[in-house]
Amino acid sequence: MSSRAAQAARARAGRAKASAKRAAPHWARSVGAGMAAVGAGALAAVPGLVAAAGGAALGGLGRVLRVGPGARLGLAGLMWGPRAGAWVWRRLIKRARRLRDTARGEGVSTDFTEPTDVGSTTAAPVLAGAHGSRGEAMTKSVFAARAEQVRDTYSRYSPPTMLCVAAEYRGLPDGLRSAAAALGELACATAERFPAHPQVGAAVVATYLHTMQAAEAAEAVDVAFRELHREDLARHETPRNGERMWNIGEHRADGALAFRQSHFAASCEDVRTVYARWAPEKMMQVLAEYEGLPEGLESLAHAIHHLATLSGEAYPVHQDVAEAVAGIGNFLKRAVSSAQEILPIARRLHAVDISHHEAPRPGEDMWDV
Structure with missing residues (x-):
């Protein structure tokens, strides 16, 4: 019985170690995706702010003459940065999750219901x-x-x-x-x-x-x-070493x-x-x-x-x-x-x-x- 318990303990330790090895690259890729999204959003925000300023300046004239995008261009320009960042984030995080799921060898990516x-x-x-x-x-x-x-x-x-x-x-x-x-x-x-x-x-x-x-x-x-x-x-x-000996409850x-x-x-x-x-x-x-x-x-x-x-x-x-x-x-x-x-x-x-x-x-x- 003790031998079976030892084998089970080794198996659990192996699964935990494997899970940690899979998770570390995933979180690194997730952090990289976030940084890339922020950078893309910042770059896109610069021309967006220029468009917003131009739209605000031309908005009144456009409404009078009924020509040009005017204020609509300015309003859309404010969203260039967030939209670019969101687009980069979606692509990179989707790739990161696909790589994680491939490494895990199963079709789910979390322990609870996905969106x-x-x-x-x-x-x-x-x-x-x-x-x-x-x-x-x-x-x-x-x-x-x-x-x-x-x-x-x-x-x-x-x-x-x-x-x-x-x-x-x-x-x-x-x-x-x-x-x-x-x-x-x-x-x-x-x-x-x-x-x-x-x-x-x-x-x-x-x-x-x-x-x-x-x-x-x-x-x-x-x-x-x-x-x-x-x-x-x-x-x-x-x-x-032996950290679990300080646990209040049973070892997880x-x-x-x-x-x-x-x-x-x-x-x-x-x-x-x-x-x-x-x-x-x-x-x-x-x-x-x-x-x-x-x-x-x-x-x-x-x-x-x-x-x-x-x-x-x-x-x-x-x-x-x-x-x-x-x-x-x-x-x-x-x-x-x-x-x-x-x-x-x-x-x-x-x-x-x-x-x-x-x-x-x-x-x-x-x-x-």
């Missing part, structure tokens, strides 16, 4: 039993629906070890950047493809910027955690937990992935999207509040860490407040267009272009 691949969609989710004034189905915001899934799944997630909690702290910035990337896609679409007033696009850009500020604030969480828990982390990252042999991906980051990536494929056919669908942005951001704030509450009451972490997590919510509140202004602006500037749908005249479709 759902729903394919291309041309409409937002339909609300059961809801209909407009002419009987057509009313749609729910894609962003709100996906963010609600993040909130619900995250509230049920129970990290088994503190290394998994550490992964959540580390993944907060990436998760919020994924959500911001979705808002960036909407801002670009508003400026370039949708027949919307430039002020509407500017309001979406403002919400995007507030969400990015929340992501920047989230960077401080992992820094504070690693600083305040240096000795705790050292027991896992540079263990002493699953070394793969040390490299677990953030549940929050993976769930938020689903928001970005699905949202990037969304292609509405009607402007009323776009208005529904504007309306759902505050609700979606509140769902993300709820998930982060859940992590802050557990950090302060259930996890063995310093109180400063819990306060740093809670502080992210202040930035998300600003994003929610900014998002609440988008739909009123759109309704005010497009009151006539909207009235053709909500209170159509007889034969209104005869005016269709």
Whole structure:
């Protein structure tokens, strides 16, 4: 019996060692992808700012003479940097994950459900039993629906070890950047493809910027955690001989937990992935999207509040860490407040267009272009 136990222990140690050897290159490639994305975004931001300045200068003249892209070019220019960075990140991180999965020899990349691949969609989710004034189905915001899934799944997630909690702290910035990337896609679409007033696009850009500020604030969480828990982390990252003899509970042999991906980051990536494929056919669908942005951001704030509450009451972490997590919510509140202004602006500037749908005249479709 002791021989079998020894063999099992050696097997577990071998699996842990192999997992560590696979994970180290993956994290190195992930860091490289992040650095490349930041560099690409910075390079693209320079001509984008020039275009934004030119668009702002020519916007008034363009509206008077009805020529040139004007303010739309300026609005789109603000997004060149984020879009370039997001494009580089998606390509490099996809390659890194493919290499990791090939090395692992299996078809899954995490220990929990990956973001759902729903394919291309041309409409937002339909609300059961809801209909407009002419009987057509009313749609729910894609962003709100996906963010609600993040909130619900995250509230049920129970990290088994503190290394998994550490992964959540580390993944907060990436998760919020994924959500911001979705808002960036909407801002670009508003400026370039949708027949919307430039002020509407500017309001979406403002919400995007507030969400990015929340992501920047989230960077401080992992820094504070690693600083305040240096000795705790050292027991896992540079263990002493027989380190497990200091364990309070039983020994956990699953070394793969040390490299677990953030549940929050993976769930938020689903928001970005699905949202990037969304292609509405009607402007009323776009208005529904504007309306759902505050609700979606509140769902993300709820998930982060859940992590802050557990950090302060259930996890063995310093109180400063819990306060740093809670502080992210202040930035998300600003994003929610900014998002609440988008739909009123759109309704005010497009009151006539909207009235053709909500209170159509007889034969209104005869005016269709």
